[in-house]
Structure formats: structure tokens, C-alpha cells
Amino acid sequence: MPEPPPLLAAEGLGVRFGDFRALGGVSLRVRQGGIHSVIGPNGAGKTTLFNALTGARPPTEGAVTLAGREVTRMPAHRRARLGMSRSFQVTNLFAELAVRENLRLAVQAARGRSAWAFWHAPSRLPGVAEAVEGLLSLTGLAARADARAGSLPHGGQRALEIGMALASDPKLVLLDEPLAGMGVDDVARTKALIRGLAPARTVLLIEHNMGVVLDISDRITVLARGRVIAEGPPAAIRADPGVREAYLGS
Ligand code: ADP
Numbered sequence: 001m002p003e004p005p006p007l008l009a010a011e012g013l014g015v016r017f018g019d020f021r022a023l024g025g026v027s028l029r030v031r032q033g034g035i036h037s038v039i040g041p042n043g044a045g046k047t048t049l050f051n052a053l054t055g056a057r058p059p060t061e062g063a064v065t066l067a068g069r070e071v072t073r074m075p076a077h078r079r080a081r082l083g084m085s086r087s088f089q090v091t092n093l094f095a096e097l098a099v100r101e102n103l104r105l106a107v108q109a110a111r112g113r114s115a116w117a118f119w120h121a122p123s124r125l126p127g128v129a130e131a132v133e134g135l136l137s138l139t140g141l142a143a144r145a146d147a148r149a150g151s152l153p154h155g156g157q158r159a160l161e162i163g164m165a166l167a168s169d170p171k172l173v174l175l176d177e178p179l180a181g182m183g184v185d186d187v188a189r190t191k192a193l194i195r196g197l198a199p200a201r202t203v204l205l206i207e208h209n210m211g212v213v214l215d216i217s218d219r220i221t222v223l224a225r226g227r228v229i230a231e232g233p234p235a236a237i238r239a240d241p242g243v244r245e246a247y248l249g250s
Contacts, residue, residue: 005068007032007172007202008053008084014061015048015226022048023059023226030172033199037213038206039237040223041247046206049223050174053204054086055079067171080110083171087161087178095150099141102149103132103163110168131167138196139163140189155186162193172202179209191216214238222246 006029015023023045030036038046051057053064055076064072066082076086094102107128136142139159144152149160158178165173178194179187187209195216197203207213213220214234222230222237224246230237237243 004032006030006065007067008204009065010049010053010062011065012062013049013052013059013064015045015052015057016060021226023052026062026223026226026228028221028228028231030202030204031219032171032202034218035194035198035203035205035216036219036221037217038204038221038223039208039210039213040229043225044223044246045226046223047176048226050086050176050204050206054084054174056086080168080170083168084174085165085168085170085172086174087165087176092164093149093157093160095148097149098146099149099152099156099160100132100136100145102160103135103167104128106164106167107131107135131169135163135166138166139193153186155182155189158182158186159190159193162190166197166201170201172204173197174204174206176206177208178205179207179212187212 008030010026010028013023013026014021026049038049040046052059055071055074058073063070066079066084069082071079071082094105097105136145139162141156141159141163144156149157152160162175162178165175175194179190182190191212194203194205205213205217217234219232220234220237221228222243229246230240230243
């Protein structure tokens with residue numbers, strides 16, 4: 001059977017900052033329903049790649065295709081409507097609002113509801129309460145639903161970020177270092193959460209925790225100095241001498 005078309009594809013992506021080429025000739029095919037990780041030493045271009053894929057900062061060269069549609073110059077909010085979502089940063093949480101309220105804001109925003117509706121007419125929005133309860137359960141935050149988001153420990157805040165990224169019920173979720181700064185227990189919990197997102201959703205992950213990346217990824221793309229130096233399943237990446245060299249040499 002022929003391989004189905006990728007959910008997200010990049011062809012020859014390049015990003016320049018003045019004379020500096022942060023990304024050059026990067027091609028990527030993210031298959032539907034899998035967990036695809038992007039790894040590489042600091043400064044390799046991972047965040048620049050995410051920005052180009054989401055539309056936060058479009059590439060200077062190349063093309064991005066989402067679900068068969070060219071989106072290279074499409075702004076981030078329109079890509080979101082096509083089913084692409086990126087994890088919020090902790091700084092995007094409303095620290096003074098409860099965990100449940102943060103999720104409700106994200107669900108309502110994803111459905112195009114105004115701030116007015118958030119404060120004045122929440123009970124009239126069909127399906128929102130159910131969606132919020134679903135996200136609380138998925139992220140393991142149900143027991144902390146009424147706690148202020150700012151009072152959650154680091155791991156809980158990161159789980160809430162992922163929950164907010166899922167509020168639009170996306171087909172594709174991009175997670176940028178979701179395990180950063182976590183202790184062992186939170187890493188285990190978040191790893192299980194990410195693993196559970198697929199195959200109903202497709203996950204594109206930037207992550208430094210190699211143990212977790214090798215364990216949960218279907219495919220891994222390795223960047224170094226703005227280029228793809230290896231691409232394949234975890235076993236092939238683990239055995240690749242060029243990958244080891246890129247890490248040891250960084
Ligand atoms: P990574 O996420 O892999 O650590 P980045 O994508 O953040 O790497 O950065 C890739 C390279 O591009 C780095 O050398 C970085 O210094 C440079 N860079 C990133 N953003 C900018 C910018 N806005 N202006 C200039 N250089 C940048």
C-alpha cells in the first residue's frame with residue numbers, strides 16, 4: 001500500500017537572520033497519528049523550525065504543507081483553524097485564575113468566543129464545560145481544578161500548558177520542551193500524557209530528554225547547525241555515529 005500523505009510537510013525550509021542562516025534546506029514529513037521528535041544540540045535551529053512550521057516567523061525559503069494545503073505564508077491563527085496547535089508557555093497562563101478557568105478560556109477562545117462570554121455567559125456555551133472536564137481528566141489535573149494556576153508546581157503548570165494547547169481539539173500538536181525543568185515523577189506523568197495523545201492526534205515534539213525521546217517517538221529528525229543530519233526511527237538514530245558526534249562535539 002502506498003504511504004499516506006504526511007499531515008505536515010516542510011520542503012527546503014530556510015530561515016535567515018540578516019546574514020546568519022539559522023536554518024537551511026530543511027525537509028520534514030510528519031506522518032499522521034505518530035509522535036515525531038526534533039532533537040539537536042543548542043542553537044541547532046529547533047525553535048526556528050517550529051516558528052516556521054507554525055507561522056510565528058515564516059521561512060525565508062521553502063514551503064510548508066498542512067493536511068495537503070500550502071500554508072507557508074498563512075498566519076498562525078489561520079493554521080490553528082486547520083488543526084495545528086502549539087503548546088502555550090507558562091508565561092501565557094493566567095496565574096490568578098483557577099486551572100479550570102484557564103482551560104475554559106482556552107476552549108472558548110478556540111471556539112471564537114469573546115472575553116465577554118467568558119465572564120458573563122459561560123453557562124450558555126454548549127459543550128464547553130464537557131470539553132474542560134475532558135481536558136482536566138486527560139492532563140491529570142482534575143484534583144487541582146480549583147487551585148490557582150500560579151499555585152501549581154512546575155510540572156502541573158506544564159501539564160496545564162499542554163491542556164490549553166489541546167483546547168482547540170487539534171489534529172497536530174507541537175510541544176516545545178514539555179519536560180524541561182521537571183523532576184522524575186513529573187517526567188513520567190508527562191511522558192504518559194504525550195504518549196496518550198497519539199494516535200488520535202499527531203505530535204511534533206522538541207525535547208532534550210533523550211531517554212524519553214527514544215522511548216516514545218515513532219520518528220526522530222536530528223538537526224545540527226540548521227540542517228537535518230539524520231532522520232529515522234529511534235533505533236537508527238541511536239546507532240547513528242553522526243548524531244553522537246553532533247552531540248559530543250557541541
Ligand atoms: P535551538 O532551538 O535548536 O536551540 P534556535 O532555533 O533557537 O536553536 O536558534 C538557531 C540559531 O539561530 C542560533 O544560533 C540562534 O542564536 C539564532 N537565532 C535564533 N533566533 C534569532 C533571532 N531572532 N535573531 C538572530 N539570531 C537568532
